Amino acid sequence: MPRQPVARLYRRLLALALLAACVGAPAAPKFEDSMAQRTLACTACHGEQGRAGPDGYYPRLAGKPAGYLYHQLLNFRDGRRHYGLMTRLVDPLSDAYLQEIAQHFAGLDLPYPPPARPPSPTAPELLRRGQALALQGDPQRRLPACAQCHGAALTGVLPAVPGLLGLPQDYLNAQLGAWRTQQRRAQAPDCMAQIAQRLQPEDLVAVTRWLAAQPLPVNTHPAATAPSWPAGSEPLACGATTISPGARR
Amino acid sequence: MRRAGHALLALAGLLVAVSVWVWLRNTDDVDLNATAPLASTPALVARGAYLARAGNCLPCHTPRGAAPYTGGRAIETPFGTVFSSNLTPDAETGLGRWTPAHFWRALHHGRSRDGRLLYPTFPYPNTTRITRADADALFAYLQSLPPVRQAPPANTLRWPYSSQAALAVWRALYFRPGEHRDDPRQSAAWNRGAYLIAGLGHCAACHSPRNALGANGGPLDLSGGLMTPQNWYAPSLRDPAESSVADWPLAEIVRLLQTGTSTRATVSGPMAEVVRHGTQYLSETDLTAMATYLQALPSTGRRTERGAPPPSRPSGAERGARLYDRHCAQCHGDQGKGVPGAYPALAGNRAVTLAQPANLVQMVLYGGFAPATTGNPRPYGMPPYVLMLDDRDIAAVLTHLRTSWGHQAAEVSELDVHRVRAATAP
Numbered sequence: 001m002p003r004q005p006v007a008r009l010y011r012r013l014l015a016l017a018l019l020a021a022c023v024g025a026p027a028a029p030k031f032e033d034s035m036a037q038r039t040l041a042c043t044a045c046h047g048e049q050g051r052a053g054p055d056g057y058y059p060r061l062a063g064k065p066a067g068y069l070y071h072q073l074l075n076f077r078d079g080r081r082h083y084g085l086m087t088r089l090v091d092p093l094s095d096a097y098l099q100e101i102a103q104h105f106a107g108l109d110l111p112y113p114p115p116a117r118p119p120s121p122t123a124p125e126l127l128r129r130g131q132a133l134a135l136q137g138d139p140q141r142r143l144p145a146c147a148q149c150h151g152a153a154l155t156g157v158l159p160a161v162p163g164l165l166g167l168p169q170d171y172l173n174a175q176l177g178a179w180r181t182q183q184r185r186a187q188a189p190d191c192m193a194q195i196a197q198r199l200q201p202e203d204l205v206a207v208t209r210w211l212a213a214q215p216l217p218v219n220t221h222p223a224a225t226a227p228s229w230p231a232g233s234e235p236l237a238c239g240a241t242t243i244s245p246g247a248r249r
Numbered sequence: 250m251r252r253a254g255h256a257l258l259a260l261a262g263l264l265v266a267v268s269v270w271v272w273l274r275n276t277d278d279v280d281l282n283a284t285a286p287l288a289s290t291p292a293l294v295a296r297g298a299y300l301a302r303a304g305n306c307l308p309c310h311t312p313r314g315a316a317p318y319t320g321g322r323a324i325e326t327p328f329g330t331v332f333s334s335n336l337t338p339d340a341e342t343g344l345g346r347w348t349p350a351h352f353w354r355a356l357h358h359g360r361s362r363d364g365r366l367l368y369p370t371f372p373y374p375n376t377t378r379i380t381r382a383d384a385d386a387l388f389a390y391l392q393s394l395p396p397v398r399q400a401p402p403a404n405t406l407r408w409p410y411s412s413q414a415a416l417a418v419w420r421a422l423y424f425r426p427g428e429h430r431d432d433p434r435q436s437a438a439w440n441r442g443a444y445l446i447a448g449l450g451h452c453a454a455c456h457s458p459r460n461a462l463g464a465n466g467g468p469l470d471l472s473g474g475l476m477t478p479q480n481w482y483a484p485s486l487r488d489p490a491e492s493s494v495a496d497w498p499l500a501e502i503v504r505l506l507q508t509g510t511s512t513r514a515t516v517s518g519p520m521a522e523v524v525r526h527g528t529q530y531l532s533e534t535d536l537t538a539m540a541t542y543l544q545a546l547p548s549t550g551r552r553t554e555r556g557a558p559p560p561s562r563p564s565g566a567e568r569g570a571r572l573y574d575r576h577c578a579q580c581h582g583d584q585g586k587g588v589p590g591a592y593p594a595l596a597g598n599r600a601v602t603l604a605q606p607a608n609l610v611q612m613v614l615y616g617g618f619a620p621a622t623t624g625n626p627r628p629y630g631m632p633p634y635v636l637m638l639d640d641r642d643i644a645a646v647l648t649h650l651r652t653s654w655g656h657q658a659a660e661v662s663e664l665d666v667h668r669v670r671a672a673t674a675p
Contacts, residue, residue, distance in 0.1 A: 038630060040580070041616050041618065044616075044633075080314065085633050092525050092628075093621045094622075
């Protein structure tokens with residue numbers, strides 16, 4: 001009988017050794033019951049930071065306001081934005097689950113890479129024009145500053161306005177262009193569509209060039225509130241700034 | 250000269266006879282003057298709403314992002330595009346001026362309010378089996394919707410399919426108004442299942458093969474069909490090698506229809522839409538009835554060619570195995586066992602070894618989520634590979650799946666992949 005504990009210890013050591021051998025083998029897929037696991041279909045293209053794909057740029061999702069992300073998922077599903085792969089992916093999902101997916105990505109806090117160097121030197125006056133449009137707007141053309149809605153630091157405003165920094169110029173150009181041609185739409189009233197219509201092509205390029213060249217501030221998070229509108233100006237009505245349920249389903 | 254005259258006369262006689270036959274085949278006895286208004290009650294409307302779920306009417310009758318049942322969604326067919334009707338009670342563009350008799354005639358005889366013959370894209374070879382009582386409930390529900398003025402675009406069917414005469418001939422050949430009759434030798438559940446599957450459920454609209462003129466094997470032929478031009482294959486529900494559920498426990502069949510997933514299969518593609526908007530809302534009793542019918546379907550062998558058995562070492566085997574390790578094994582496992590409740594097993598999965606590989610190609614090209622349902626609200630997703638893998642890669646990895654773990658299905662060729670990719674490019 002006194003030998004029994006030794007035998008038990010021996011058996012346990014053997015079991016541990018076997019377990020270690022199993023862990024070392026790459027047999028079982030690493031699986032966890034998490035939103036990150038559920039949304040591998042998203043990150044396969046978007047990556048952690050956003051990434052360029054063969055047919056365009058897949059923007060970063062991490063840290064964007066949940067309301068904004070949720071609206072984009074609805075926009076793809078309900079035909080206000082057009083990208084077949086996105087539409088097919090979100091089609092079978094419920095409003096509640098799309099909301100949860102949006103919240104998952106909004107809650108990710110990942111550092112931003114430094115802005116990409118522009119492909120060619122930029123004329124200083126173009127950058128000055130871009131900066132003025134982004135921070136002051138152009139009252140003559142009835143263009144509010146980007147910062148008016150997207151936050152003083154341009155990192156977005158909760159709950160539903162996205163930040164404008166950390167995105168490549170090509171992507172920003174493509175989005176504004178799509179808004180001008182109504183290929184991209186938001187919930188009515190679609191304030192971005194009005195702004196995109198008012199932007200002259202050279203102003204569009206100026207503002208995207210400037211935005212794409214800006215490093216992120218220390219605090220990259222969306223602001224709680226947007227700056228108040230200057231006295232005498234009329235705030236734009238934006239359907240996309242409130243979180244609404246989907247059109248159907 | 251006289252002989253030619255006789256021949257001409259005979260031809261004319263034949264034409265008249267055929268015309269009379271076609272005409273007779275397109276008559277109906279619905280009394281449109283019976284305009285007694287429907288006594289609509291909340292209970293009747295609720296019953297109609299439930300039946301509309303059973304018929305999964307919403308997805309086809311609602312374009313993306315539009316108000317429910319406003320119609321105008323494009324339904325692609327091999328003969329051109331048909332746009333669905335506005336079913337809201339708008340007087341100009343919807344069912345506002347329809348009576349219950351008009352609606353019954355549409356479901357039962359496939360005719361519109363003005364007598365026009367309807368295209369069988371609207372599955373009236375199935376809806377003809379719906380009872381008058383259920384038709385009235387559906388009508389009461391549709392009439393309770395807010396009216397929306399929205400005329401659907403005109404159909405863009407090619408000639409001769411666009412003509413009413415061609416449609417009359419098609420109907421004479423392939424359509425008979427019918428009604429559901431209970432089989433006294435079968436249980437009440439089986440009969441209820443047959444009624445739902447043949448009529449409202451219109452399962453055969455996809456799960457039955459269609460001939461060159463678009464006619465299928467009838468409302469209870471469930472022997473599998475390729476949906477063109479969507480390029481999804483609705484598998485046979487009678488073939489043990491496809492999607493027969495003869496050896497499933499009843500509860501698993503119910504679970505698949507209710508949640509979109511079960512221990513034995515997960516729905517995808519058009520069937521995900523059916524579960525998401527339709528069957529997940531059905532009562533346990535009705536789902537059990539459908540499951541009872543499906544489980545009792547007599548098994549038949551495969552109607553289609555099995556294709557050549559794979560050679561002992563398929564071309565591109567190494568490439569396929571390498572691609573599998575790199576792109577698939579992380580979720581589906583080295584041995585293709587998947588993760589229960591999240592990722593389907595590929596080993597032993599009939600969807601992997603179907604003779605018709607279209608669904609497999611679709612899954613790899615476009616990925617996707619199982620439908621989010623009350624019973625499976627947070628499904629896991631598969632990424633699309635359409636931009637990552639070319640036709641040769643996809644053919645190799647699918648051939649790998651179809652010849653691993655004891656599978657002996659035919660190779661998938663680059664052409665198989667190309668065909669689906671070309672027809673479905675988003």
